[in-house]
Amino acid sequence: MFGVDFDSYWLARFAFHRLLAAIYLVAFLVAARQFRPLAGENGLLPLSDHLSRVEFRDFPSLFHFAPTDRAIGVAAWAGVALSILALAAVPSWVPQPYAIPASIALWLALWALYLSFVNAGGLFYGYGWESMLCETGFLAAFLGAGPTAPPVVVLLLIQWVLFRNMFGAGLIKMRGDDCWRDLTAMDYHYETQPIPNPVSWFAHHLPDRLHRVEVLGNHVVELAVPFLYFAPPEWAAVGGALTLGFQGWLLLTGNFAWLNALTVVQAVALFSDGVLTTAFPLGAPTPAPTPLYLQGVAVVLAVVVLALSVRPVLNMISETQVMNTSYDPLTLVNTYGAFGSITKTRHQLVVEGTNAGDPNEDDWTEYEFAGQPVRTDRRPRQWAPYHLRLDWQLWFAAMRPRPGPRQRWIPRLLESVLDGDDAVLGLFGRVPFDDPPDRVRVLRYRYRYTTPEERAESGDWWRRERVGTYVPPSSLTDLRRRYRGVR
Amino acid sequence: MVERFVQYVLVGGVLLLAGLWTPELVPEYAFVGYAVAFVGALSLAVGIERELDY
Numbered sequence: 001m002f003g004v005d006f007d008s009y010w011l012a013r014f015a016f017h018r019l020l021a022a023i024y025l026v027a028f029l030v031a032a033r034q035f036r037p038l039a040g041e042n043g044l045l046p047l048s049d050h051l052s053r054v055e056f057r058d059f060p061s062l063f064h065f066a067p068t069d070r071a072i073g074v075a076a077w078a079g080v081a082l083s084i085l086a087l088a089a090v091p092s093w094v095p096q097p098y099a100i101p102a103s104i105a106l107w108l109a110l111w112a113l114y115l116s117f118v119n120a121g122g123l124f125y126g127y128g129w130e131s132m133l134c135e136t137g138f139l140a141a142f143l144g145a146g147p148t149a150p151p152v153v154v155l156l157l158i159q160w161v162l163f164r165n166m167f168g169a170g171l172i173k174m175r176g177d178d179c180w181r182d183l184t185a186m187d188y189h190y191e192t193q194p195i196p197n198p199v200s201w202f203a204h205h206l207p208d209r210l211h212r213v214e215v216l217g218n219h220v221v222e223l224a225v226p227f228l229y230f231a232p233p234e235w236a237a238v239g240g241a242l243t244l245g246f247q248g249w250l251l252l253t254g255n256f257a258w259l260n261a262l263t264v265v266q267a268v269a270l271f272s273d274g275v276l277t278t279a280f281p282l283g284a285p286t287p288a289p290t291p292l293y294l295q296g297v298a299v300v301l302a303v304v305v306l307a308l309s310v311r312p313v314l315n316m317i318s319e320t321q322v323m324n325t326s327y328d329p330l331t332l333v334n335t336y337g338a339f340g341s342i343t344k345t346r347h348q349l350v351v352e353g354t355n356a357g358d359p360n361e362d363d364w365t366e367y368e369f370a371g372q373p374v375r376t377d378r379r380p381r382q383w384a385p386y387h388l389r390l391d392w393q394l395w396f397a398a399m400r401p402r403p404g405p406r407q408r409w410i411p412r413l414l415e416s417v418l419d420g421d422d423a424v425l426g427l428f429g430r431v432p433f434d435d436p437p438d439r440v441r442v443l444r445y446r447y448r449y450t451t452p453e454e455r456a457e458s459g460d461w462w463r464r465e466r467v468g469t470y471v472p473p474s475s476l477t478d479l480r481r482r483y484r485g486v487r
Numbered sequence: 488m489v490e491r492f493v494q495y496v497l498v499g500g501v502l503l504l505a506g507l508w509t510p511e512l513v514p515e516y517a518f519v520g521y522a523v524a525f526v527g528a529l530s531l532a533v534g535i536e537r538e539l540d541y
Contacts, residue, residue: 174492174538183541212541219539224531227500231507317489317497 008273010287013143013150014089016158019265020140021086023258023385024110027133028079030387031117035076037416037423038124038389041069044409044416044424050122058329059119062112067120079113082106091145099146100294107141115331123406124389128324128338129259134331135161136266142301144294149287151298155269157305159229159236162266166243168316168337170222172323176340180219185342186211191449192343194395195255195371195388196380201461203253204449221246233272237279240270255371255380257387259338308333346447347398349470350374351417353437359473364441367417368430369394373447376462390427398444401468410471411483414440418476439478442471495534502527 039045047067056064063071091103111134118130139157143150179185190196190204206214221242228239244267247260273284290298311327312335323337349372356363368374371383371391390413397403403410416424420436445464454460474482489497502523509520 171493174535175490178540181538181540183539216539219535223496223535224500224528227503227527227531228507230504232511235507317493319488319490 008284008287009150009152009155009269009271011273011276011282011284012155012269012271016265016268017089017140017143017145018087019261019268020136021083023133023262023265024114024137025080025083025087026258026385027114027387028076028083030389031114032073032076032080034124034387034389034427035072035117035121036069037421037427038409039121040072041067044412045122045124047072047120050120054119060329061116061119063116063120075113075116079110082110082113086110089145094146096146097291100144100148100291103143103145104141107137111137111141118331119329123409124393126324127257127259127387127392128334128336129257129262131324131326131331131334132161132165132262132336133258135334136262138330138332139301142294142298144290147285147288148294149290151290151295153295153298153302156230157302158266158269160305160309162243162263162269163226163229164312164316164334165263165266165336166222167226168321168323168335169339170219170226171316172321172337172340173218173222175319175321177342179342179344180215180340183212183215185218186214188342188344189339190253192346193254193256194392195383196373197253197255197382197384198379199253200380201449201455205452217246229270233275236270237272237275240267243267243270251384255382255384255388257392258385261385305333311335343399347467348372348374348445348447348464349394349398350443350445351414351440352443353417353433353440354473355433355438359439365432365437367428367432370427370429373462374429376447376450376460376464377458379461388427398470401444402470410442411479414442414471414474415476415479418479439473439475440471441469441473444468444470492534492538495530495537499527499530499532499534502530 035043037043039050040047047063051061051064051067062075086106091099091106094102114137115134118125118134121130136158139154139161142154173180173185177185179188187208190200193200225239225242228235228242230236231239244264247263247267250256251260251264276282277284308328312333315321315325315335316337321337322335323340324335326334351367352364353367354363354365366374368378369388369391371381371388372394373380393407393409397407397410400407413424417440418436418438425431444467446467447462447464450458450460450463454463504527506520506522506524506527509523510517513520
């Protein structure tokens with residue numbers, strides 16, 4: 001169509017590997033900082049409890065052999081170091097013919113380390129973008145390195161992940177809340193999304209008519225555009241550009257950890273050298289042919305992926321589609337699909353502490369979270385692609401009027417606050433006590449954005465109204481007595 | 488049973504792909520390919536539209 005050579009994807013691999021390495025780097029930094037207080041030896045959901053309930057063959061993880069905080073630290077920082085090596089494309093520095101084996105070894109090591117965290121992290125690692133990082137990271141191992149061309153089969157497999165990611169999300173929305181079908185989803189989304197960012201307030205106040213167009217655009221990009229990924233390269237690039245624009249808007253208006261960034265990385269695989277050098281002032285080398293052994297490995301990989309794709313595809317076309325599920329212990333081929341349900345009202349949990357013997361309402365002081373709004377005058381912050389795992393679980397927890405079975409970690413969180421556990425307190429945005437308070441409580445509020453008029457007048461970003469008490473005033477003794485059977 | 492809107496979308500997607508590949512693979516039938524791609528795009532649009540309730 002454009003009279004250029006579309007056969008090579010050398011530039012796409014160059015960008016894909018580096019961007020994916022950057023996401024791995026963030027993911028391992030998150031693990032280094034958060035895994036121990038959340039899911040470590042003495043975490044809110046202790047590692048030993050989780051590992052005692054699962055078998056290695058179902059949830060393979062290095063931590064089955066070393067369920068210790070020391071091993072968690074070593075693995076997380078090893079992941080950081082390996083991510084930096086990948087970011088610097090160190091395998092490409094290795095002389096031929098060893099560059100490709102070095103690349104395979106590096107990317108498989110990253111995959112195995114991260115899979116260990118995902119399979120040991122339980123509730124705190126139950127997000128779709130965890131298995132998606134594993135799946136995408138595994139495929140990255142077989143893209144080759146150095147001056148040779150990447151195997152086209154592996155690029156097709158990356159496009160297949162992207163297709164399931166986008167198309168699955170499109171289907172689950174059509175089957176989910178009515179607000180996706182009556183085009184009102186964006187009337188709520190920016191306000192009730194898990195962790196708003198600095199732009200979310202402004203996006204919420206866009207005209208209603210534009211919100212309708214946004215939802216319609218979402219359906220087109222998630223249900224129709226994914227077919228273009230498998231079209232001839234110039235059309236695939238059109239699909240890629242539409243996907244990048246869509247993900248760019250999501251990146252701009254919310255904090256979804258690395259979900260959008262990872263989708264962008266997958267979409268990079270849609271751009272051939274011919275398209276990129278035509279559209280941008282870039283030079284691309286003429287790569288050497290892909291070695292025969294790597295082509296053979298890629299074909300075997302494709303057969304495995306196709307065989308493992310049967311259940312995810314059946315799930316995708318089923319009326320009872322489930323979101324974000326792995327069907328094999330190595331999470332090689334998964335099903336994706338997020339935000340089929342949109343919450344219409346935003347509830348927030350606010351943790352408060354006091355040292356008063358008989359406290360009245362003025363004696364309680366609020367803890368602040370890093371991402372979840374507490375103070376109404378504080379502008380939401382940008383965190384993505386960094387992942388605030390405690391804040392995400394707080395968002396789910398606030399949907400209930402009381403802690404439920406999936407909130408077993410809440411009593412542990414409050415105990416840690418009363419114990420002055422520095423690792424857990426480090427997950428908060430601001431801790432208002434130098435020494436631990438005597439008692440804590442958790443209040444439940446309904447939050448809504450201020451109107452432009454309210455914000456012009458007060459400078460506030462939120463209005464809130466107390467709707468209940470999530471956990472009543474409790475000392476350490478109260479918590480241990482009340483929640484003894486829950487943990 | 489696959490829902491009707493999914494049937495429209497899947498058939499539309501396959502037709503779109505077949506139509507777009509035709510000019511690459513059989514250039515002399517490019518016109519037919521674009522016609523098939525148009526029908527595919529139409530089927531995708533109908534599949535999405537029939538689920539909407541606005």
